[in-house]
Amino acid sequence: MEKQQSVDAGAGLSCPLPISDYKNVLLAHGGGGRLSQQMIQKMFVSQFQNEFLGQLHDGAIVTMNGARLAFSTDSYVINPIFFPGGDIGTLAVNGTVNDLAMCGAVPMYLSAAFIIEEGFEMDELWRVVISMQEAAKRAGVQLVTGDTKVVDKGKGDKIFINTSGIGVIENDVDINPKNARPGDKIILSGTIAAHGIAIMSVREGLEFKTRVESDCAPLNDLVKEMFGASKRIHVLRDPTRGGVATALNEIAESANVGIMIHENRIPIADEVSGACEILGFDPLYVANEGKLLAFVDPAHSERVLSVMQSHPLGKNAVVIGEVTAANPRSVLMRSRIGGTRVVDMLSGEQLPRIC
Amino acid sequence: MEKQQSVDAGAGLSCPLPISDYKNVLLAHGGGGRLSQQMIQKMFVSQFQNEFLGQLHDGAIVTMNGARLAFSTDSYVINPIFFPGGDIGTLAVNGTVNDLAMCGAVPMYLSAAFIIEEGFEMDELWRVVISMQEAAKRAGVQLVTGDTKVVDKGKGDKIFINTSGIGVIENDVDINPKNARPGDKIILSGTIAAHGIAIMSVREGLEFKTRVESDCAPLNDLVKEMFGASKRIHVLRDPTRGGVATALNEIAESANVGIMIHENRIPIADEVSGACEILGFDPLYVANEGKLLAFVDPAHSERVLSVMQSHPLGKNAVVIGEVTAANPRSVLMRSRIGGTRVVDMLSGEQLPRIC
Numbered sequence: 263m264e265k266q267q268s269v270d271a272g273a274g275l276s277c278p279l280p281i282s283d284y285k286n287v288l289l290a291h292g293g294g295g296r297l298s299q300q301m302i303q304k305m306f307v308s309q310f311q312n313e314f315l316g317q318l319h320d321g322a323i324v325t326m327n328g329a330r331l332a333f334s335t336d337s338y339v340i341n342p343i344f345f346p347g348g349d350i351g352t353l354a355v356n357g358t359v360n361d362l363a364m365c366g367a368v369p370m371y372l373s374a375a376f377i378i379e380e381g382f383e384m385d386e387l388w389r390v391v392i393s394m395q396e397a398a399k400r401a402g403v404q405l406v407t408g409d410t411k412v413v414d415k416g417k418g419d420k421i422f423i424n425t426s427g428i429g430v431i432e433n434d435v436d437i438n439p440k441n442a443r444p445g446d447k448i449i450l451s452g453t454i455a456a457h458g459i460a461i462m463s464v465r466e467g468l469e470f471k472t473r474v475e476s477d478c479a480p481l482n483d484l485v486k487e488m489f490g491a492s493k494r495i496h497v498l499r500d501p502t503r504g505g506v507a508t509a510l511n512e513i514a515e516s517a518n519v520g521i522m523i524h525e526n527r528i529p530i531a532d533e534v535s536g537a538c539e540i541l542g543f544d545p546l547y548v549a550n551e552g553k554l555l556a557f558v559d560p561a562h563s564e565r566v567l568s569v570m571q572s573h574p575l576g577k578n579a580v581v582i583g584e585v586t587a588a589n590p591r592s593v594l595m596r597s598r599i600g601g602t603r604v605v606d607m608l609s610g611e612q613l614p615r616i617c
Numbered sequence: 618m619e620k621q622q623s624v625d626a627g628a629g630l631s632c633p634l635p636i637s638d639y640k641n642v643l644l645a646h647g648g649g650g651r652l653s654q655q656m657i658q659k660m661f662v663s664q665f666q667n668e669f670l671g672q673l674h675d676g677a678i679v680t681m682n683g684a685r686l687a688f689s690t691d692s693y694v695i696n697p698i699f700f701p702g703g704d705i706g707t708l709a710v711n712g713t714v715n716d717l718a719m720c721g722a723v724p725m726y727l728s729a730a731f732i733i734e735e736g737f738e739m740d741e742l743w744r745v746v747i748s749m750q751e752a753a754k755r756a757g758v759q760l761v762t763g764d765t766k767v768v769d770k771g772k773g774d775k776i777f778i779n780t781s782g783i784g785v786i787e788n789d790v791d792i793n794p795k796n797a798r799p800g801d802k803i804i805l806s807g808t809i810a811a812h813g814i815a816i817m818s819v820r821e822g823l824e825f826k827t828r829v830e831s832d833c834a835p836l837n838d839l840v841k842e843m844f845g846a847s848k849r850i851h852v853l854r855d856p857t858r859g860g861v862a863t864a865l866n867e868i869a870e871s872a873n874v875g876i877m878i879h880e881n882r883i884p885i886a887d888e889v890s891g892a893c894e895i896l897g898f899d900p901l902y903v904a905n906e907g908k909l910l911a912f913v914d915p916a917h918s919e920r921v922l923s924v925m926q927s928h929p930l931g932k933n934a935v936v937i938g939e940v941t942a943a944n945p946r947s948v949l950m951r952s953r954i955g956g957t958r959v960v961d962m963l964s965g966e967q968l969p970r971i972c
Contacts, residue, residue, distance in 0.1 A: 287737045292767030305743065306729075306763055309750045314726070314761035322761035324726050327785050329682035335728035335781055339766045371669070371679050373690035374661075375779050377732070382642045388660065395664045406669035406677035408661055409691045409779075412647025413970060417774040422766075424730050426690055426781035430682050615768060 294503025294549075295608030299512070319439065320361035320499070323431060330433065332367035334358055335426040341615040343390065343420055346460045347475030350423055351393030353551060353617060356480045357502070358425040359401045363482040364498040364554065366437030366489075367429030369401065374425055375409040379418035390421060401480035403427070434493050439516035441496035446585040447563035448521065449556040451484065451570060452477070452578040453529040454506055458548035458613050459537045468540070472533045479552030484575045491569040494559035501555055502617055504608045507546040509555055510593045511607040521593045523583030523605070546595075547608050549616045557585060649858025649904075650963030654867070674794065675716035675854070678786060685788065687722035689713055690781040696970040698745065698775055701815045702830030705778055706748030708906060708972060711835045712857070713780040714756045718837040719853040719909065721792030721844075722784030724756065729780055730764040734773035745776060756835035758782070789848050794871035796851035799942040802918035803876065804911045806839065806925060807832070807933040808884040809861055813903035813968050814892045823895070827888040834907030839930045846924040849914035856910055857972055859963045862901040864910055865948045866962040876948045878938030878960070901950075902963050904971045912940060 290297040307315050314322040321334030336357050343350040355372065362369040374394060378387065398405050460476040462468070481500060488495060497517075501509035506528070514521045530538075530545055538545045552575060558566045563581060570576030583595075593605040645652040662670050669677040676689030691712050698705040710727065717724035729749060733742065753760050815831040817823070836855060843850060852872075856864035861883070869876045885893075885900050893900045907930060913921045918936060925931030948960040 285739055287733045287735060287739060287742065287767055289735050289767050289769065292733065292765055298765060302763070302765060305746055306765075309746050310729075310753070310760040310763075312759045312761060314759065315763070319762075322726065322728075324761060324783075326681075326686060326725060326783065327684035329684040331681060331783075333726055333728060333783060334762055335730045335779065336764045337730040337732050337766050337779060339732060339768050370681060371677065371688055373677075373688060373781050374665075375690045375692040375781075377692050377694060377777055378642045378647065380642060380644050384640055384642060387642065391660055391664050398665070404667045404669065405665040406667065406679060407674075407689055408657070408665075408670070410647055410653060410657060410661075411692050411694045411970075412642055412644050413694050413774060413777075414644065416771065419768060419772040422732055422768075422777070424690065424692055424764075424779035424781075426728050426730075426779075428679075428681065428686075428688060428783060615766075 289614045293608065293614065295508055320364040323365055330431040332362045332365035332429045332431055334361040335424065336361060337422060337424040338617055339422050339615050340461065340617055341419065342464055345464050345476055346473055348478040349390060349393050350421060351390035352397045352478050354423040354425045355394050355397035355401060356478050356551060357617060358427040359403055359480045359482055360500045362427050362429040363485040364500050365431065366435040366498065367431045369403050369427055369429040369482050371406045372398065372403050372425050372427045373407045374405050374423060377418055377422040378410065378412050379420050380412055380415040382420050387421065401482060435489060437495065437498050439497050439499065439513045442513050442517035442519050442557045442585050443496065444519060444585050444587040445560050446496055446557040447560050447581050448523065448583045448585065449558060449563065449567055449570065449579055450528065450582045451554045451576045453531045453534065454550055454553060455530060455534050455538060455545035455548035457551040458616055459534050461616055462541055462613060463537060470533050470537055474533055474537060477550055477552035479575055481552065481554050481575060484570065484573045487569045487573050488556065488566050491565045492558065492562035494562045495556055495566065496559065497557035499555045501550050501553060503549050505547040505549055506555065507593065507605045508608050514593055515591050518590050520586035520589035521583060522586050523593065523595050525595050525597045527580055527582045529578045529580055546605060549613065644969045648963065648969065650863055675719040678720055685786040687717045687720035687784045687786055689716040689720065690779065691716060692777060692779040693972055694777050694970050695816065695972055696774065697819055700819050700831055701828055703833040704745060704748050705776060706745035707752045707833050709778040709780045710749050710752035710756060711833050711906060712972060713782040714758055714835045714837055715855045717782050717784040718840040719855050720786065721790040721853065722786045724758050724782055724784040724837050726761045727753065727758050727780050727782045728762045729760050729778060732773055732777040733765065733767050734775055735767055735770040737775050742776065756837055790844060792850065792853050794852050794854065794868045797868050797872035797874050797912045797940050798851065799874060799940050800915050801851055801912040801940040802915050802936050803878065803938045803940065804913060804918065804922055804925065804934055805861065805883065805937045806909045806931045808886045808889065809905055809908060810885060810889050810893060810900035810903035812906040813971055814889050816971055817896055817968060818892060825888050825892055829888055829892060832905055832907035834930055836907065836909050836930060839925065839928045842924045842928050843911065843921050846920045847913065847917035849917040850911055850921065852912035854910045856905050856908060858904050860902040860904055861910065862948065862960045863963050869948055870946050873945050875941035875944035876938060877941050878948065878950050880950050880952045882935055882937045884933045884935055901960060904968065906972065
């Protein structure tokens with residue numbers, strides 16, 4: 263850990279290793295994989311050190327005047343801003359709603375901050391604003407405060423949106439990536455990789471027999487149902503940038519446990535699977551925006567799975583694997599044909615600006 | 618007000634007037650003046666309509682599990698990112714700390730979300746991160762959650778930072794721009810226009826005898842002292858984009874009152890005043906980042922002024938005017954030579970990307 267007193271602000275600063283391996287920021291530093299994680303750990307966590315940031319959660323869990331709250335932030339820089347199944351506005355609301363839900367919180371209030379490129383069309387801004395309001399209504403949250411900045415043409419890209427959010431955590435809920443423990447069943451709420459493929463198919467101008475739509479959706483109602491069935495849910499995580507593989511790796515590292523998943527149980531739509539083959543992507547690394555992973559006490563996994571399957575956003579939920587004491591900090595996958603391979607964290611940038 | 622049911626998402630949308638006067642977003646829509654206010658009102662407030670956003674405060678005041686909280690967000694797109702008296706990191710922390718303080722809250726937790734342009738130098742990022750940590754330490758807040766996105770070269774401008782923040786509001790505090798009432802004394806905490814001039818002097822490569830430094834500073838400790846002296850403070854506002862003139866106009870409109878200020882009482886440093894003359898700026902419209910306006914019950918204004926003058930960030934505090942029942946929704950200024958003129962809201966963009 264960097265010590266603050268060793269820092270002479272304004273002059274003679276040097277970056278902590280291994281950031282100094284890179285003199286400049288690469289796209290991959292924002293890709294959600296290994297390089298992102300390194301930059302966050304070595305630069306932000308080391309400098310802003312505090313008990314909250316160290317949680318490496320989708321948000322921070324804080325207590326204010328006796329209320330236990332989750333607080334989360336995300337900036338959305340997706341390209342294109344309109345895509346099958348949603349737009350940057352839908353994504354900005356659902357993404358932050360989901361981050362709060364993944365902390366075990368009931369999302370309540372969101373902020374919205376816009377960085378708009380000079381010349382952006384008012385009609386497009388209006389469509390985005392309407393999408394945000396509709397998404398907020400669907401998720402049952404309110405957009406309560408905001409900010410608008412405009413940057414010169416060529417210094418932005420149409421529109422970037424930051425949403426931050428706060429939600430209330432009930433006292434008997436304790437969700438944390440560190441809480442994964444051997445024996446936990448790992449439930450995936452549905453088919454994977456739709457969001458990333460929807461975006462790539464627009465960018466590449468690909469036509470499939472069936473149009474692939476982003477799975478962008480608010481997961482807070484599904485989580486509420488899950489808590490209704492059991493409070494013995496240890497970890498929740500929405501596998502966005504970096505996909506299921508990266509999310510599982512992060513959890514295995516946080517909790518110092520091993521993870522074993524089974525390839526033949528991982529649900530994926532045929533058209534998404536086909537598109538992944540054409541594009542050369544491993545669907546385990548492709549972003550989702552309406553799916554969650556739940557790590558559940560094995561004694562309660564059936565009842566949690568059952569309520570998930572009764573919910574529209576969890577109807578394809580399935581147990582994809584379990585937590586092991588063996589192979590700590592690793593994710594292994596038993597393949598369809600019987601072998602076992604390591605599923606590593608995404609090391610570079612697979613799909614830039616996917617969210 | 619737009620009705621949501623009249624909207625057919627994705628097609629046939631039309632913007633509410635008068636936004637449709639502009640087919641494209643202009644720099645001035647982010648400038649903090651009249652056009653910004655119109656866009657916020659007609660586009661965001663009309664669509665996201667709720668009791669919180671309607672407050673048009675520097676943040677929203679919400680209640681969560683019994684705790685009364687302020688929640689605020691701001692994106693910082695300042696150019697240049699390093700300037701005399703601070704950098705984008707200092708500004709991002711102090712700006713949001715101040716927005717919370719202007720809600721009457723004790724700022725506690727901040728988020729930090731980075732949008733970095735590919736190729737940005739790691740050493741510069743590191744300097745910004747250190748500035749943020751130092752600013753957070755000085756202000757007594759913690760940076761508890763974050764996000765990092767990287768956009769392709771030419772689609773951003775070095776670095777944009779969003780900070781959102783939450784703070785606790787004590788039960789006996791009630792700060793709101795609507796609370797300004799005739800008779801209130803208007804206190805300004807110090808000399809004006811330093812931030813905007815510091816930025817412009819760097820951009821224009823101007824050299825003055827004395828280097829003008831931004832006044833960027835956290836105001837929460839000053840506000841704490843003020844509340845210690847009196848709870849009869851009705852409005853707090855930090856006059857950032859658009860300056861003192863715009864802030865006063867917004868308050869006059871919110872509270873439906875008139876405001877009279879006295880030109881000869883408004884403190885300004887000689888070098889700032891000189892630079893404004895050279896650059897052709899009216900200092901009343903130039904941004905500040907470490908100053909506040911307080912509207913105080915006249916019976917308590919002396920005691921509030923006195924504690925302000927004892928604080929390093931309020932040593933030049935002075936009563937610059939008062940609230941009137943006459944001339945509602947207008948700001949008037951009695952000039953040095955005796956006349957009275959209307960001080961209108963900034964209508965366009967005076968200084969783009971000043972914060």
